[in-house]
Amino acid sequence: MKFFLMLAATILGVLLGMWPTIRRGRPAWWKALAIVAVIGTIVLSLAPPTAGTLTDAIIVARAQPNSVVPVLVTVTDVSNVPDSTQTYSATVHDARTTDHVATLYFSSLVKSAIDEIGGRPTVVHVRRLDSDLAFHAEAIGPSDPFLTLPYIPGLEERARIMYYHVPMSWVALVLYIVAMVESIIYLRKRRPEADRLAASAASVGTLYTILATLTGAVWAKYNWGAYWNWDPKQTSIFLTMLIYAAYFVLRSSIDDAATRARLSAVYAIVASVAVPFLFFILPRLMPGLHPGSSDDTTAGPMLSLKSDTLNPTKQVIFSLSLFAFSLVAFWLVNLRFRLGQLEHVEREEAQP
Amino acid sequence: MNELLTQQPIYVVLVTALIVWVGIAFYLWRVDSRLSAAERRRQQ
Known part of the structure; x- marks a missing residue:
């Protein structure tokens, strides 16, 4: 092709x-x-926008810990009560495939942006935390993008x-x-x-x-x-x-x-x-x-x-x-x- | 608009590339028209 x-x-x-x-x-x-x-x-x-998957974020984090990767995900079950470190959490999974389900943590700075997403596919700039099932949202990109280009590590x-x-x-x-x-x-x-x-x-x-x-x-x-x-x-x-x-x-x-x-x-x-x-x-x-x-x-x-x-x-x-x-x-x-x-x-x- | 351009640097590249190529397209069209006019004058 x-x-x-x-x-x-x-x-x-x-x-x-x-x-x-x-x-x-x-x-x-x-x-x-x-x-x-x-x-x-x-x-x-x-x-x-360039957007990969949560798997891409994991692969990149293995080579470069603390790197931030844009991923196309769907965010659901957003908590409205922060924990003791003023961090909120939500469930996140790849927007294209629902295979990878993980927990997304985020600060009050991006809370309002995440509330506006409302379960729509969104580009979120994430950093892997201490496990493959935990990520931190650093910034929120566009929602419902008409088209995304694949993320190529490197x-x-x-x-x-x-x-x-x-x-x-x-x-x-x-x-x-x-x-x-x-x-x-x-x-x-x-x-x-x-x-x-x-x-x-x-x-x-x-x-x-x-x-x-x-x-x-x-x-x-x-x-x-x-x-x-x-x-x-x-x-x-x-x-x-x-x-x-x-x-x-x-x-x-x-x-x-x-x-x-x-x-x-x-x-x-x-x-x-x-x-x-x-x-x-x-x-x-x-x-x-x-x-x-x-x-x-x-x-x-x-x-x-x-x-x-x-x-x-x-x-x-x-x-x-x-x-x-x-x-x-x-x-x-x-x-x-x-x-x-x-x-x-x-x-x-x-x-x- | 300003906030969008600041947060997404790729849009700055997009807008710049569009301005440059629209300028090139306009220039090419103008040169083509002038050349066609010169060719027509020569034929007459």
């Missing part, structure tokens, strides 16, 4: 991105769809980067492949439009590679302790940027249009062969910090064959994100290409 959704989102994004032709202006509905898809991705990836809120960092990296790869295909078309048919389209796709691909690197660096700062660690994945994406920087240097250093187009096309084809190797193969062969490295027990949450590595809610939001950022990328390629066409026509007319 995971691979089907991701593949469908990628194919739909590419086909719709290039429909009816990438060389002409986009219809209004197409642009509206791209905007709605991006806004939908942002809302669905950032608005739902990642928590930082898991949300996945909806931006990964699609940008994958769409960059798709754009480099588009640049390669257009370069082949140029070499076969010598159409200058194919050369301009290849350059447009490579430039937007490089923009997406830079965005993937920046979002990854911010995530690395809070997960690994530094923005840049020379992890194999970071090194390979840095090499990709250098390869495509050389492509643009090559284009800008040749004045004759036909020679520039021919050499750039050959270079883009050779560069695009290296990209899948640098993006997917090299980082998986070497040990590193990035998910999916050779010393990781899975292939990373996206490509792992284990079914429990990506929750169904996350699969849907990730696929929507992939689709949305594909449409935006093809819109940018379209604008860049049409601008290049206009510049080309004006240059032609300006020549005596």
Whole structure:
């Protein structure tokens, strides 16, 4: 299901991105769809609260005692009389499954918030006490959330980067492949439009590679302790940027249009062969910090064959994100290409 | 509203991301319209 959704989102994004032709202006509905898809991705990836289960709170507490974990629970049987330490108690169980029943203790500071819940599923930030059946409520989150994102021990809120960092990296790869295909078309048919389209796709691909690197660096700062660690994945994406920087240097250093187009096309084809190797193969062969490295027990949450590595809610939001950022990328390629066409026509007319 | 943003920092991220992307979308739409107008002028 995971691979089907991701593949469908990628194919739909590419086909719709290039429909009816990438060389002409986009219809209004197409642009509206791209905007709605991006806004939908942002809302669905950032608005739902992160909430785990009481079992998650127990697992986290074993590694880090006194840690506070948001859990989606139902609180019932609230006591109205505090004990000698001014602590109230209630019965609590997981909202999704009623398996885990425990006692929730809380101070008078959150008593009024708990009274307002009234047995509805609520995100409660809990800390495990001295047994798996006793928790302390530190804060009360939203009640009856429309959607919750699963709590991943060790990642928590930082898991949300996945909806931006990964699609940008994958769409960059798709754009480099588009640049390669257009370069082949140029070499076969010598159409200058194919050369301009290849350059447009490579430039937007490089923009997406830079965005993937920046979002990854911010995530690395809070997960690994530094923005840049020379992890194999970071090194390979840095090499990709250098390869495509050389492509643009090559284009800008040749004045004759036909020679520039021919050499750039050959270079883009050779560069695009290296990209899948640098993006997917090299980082998986070497040990590193990035998910999916050779010393990781899975292939990373996206490509792992284990079914429990990506929750169904996350699969849907990730696929929507992939689709949305594909449409935006093809819109940018379209604008860049049409601008290049206009510049080309004006240059032609300006020549005596 | 202010209390919500203070207590849930993720909503600050959400609002910022929405403002940025609505701005990008508006800008792209405007550039697209201007480009279409320039293409039409050239065809005429």
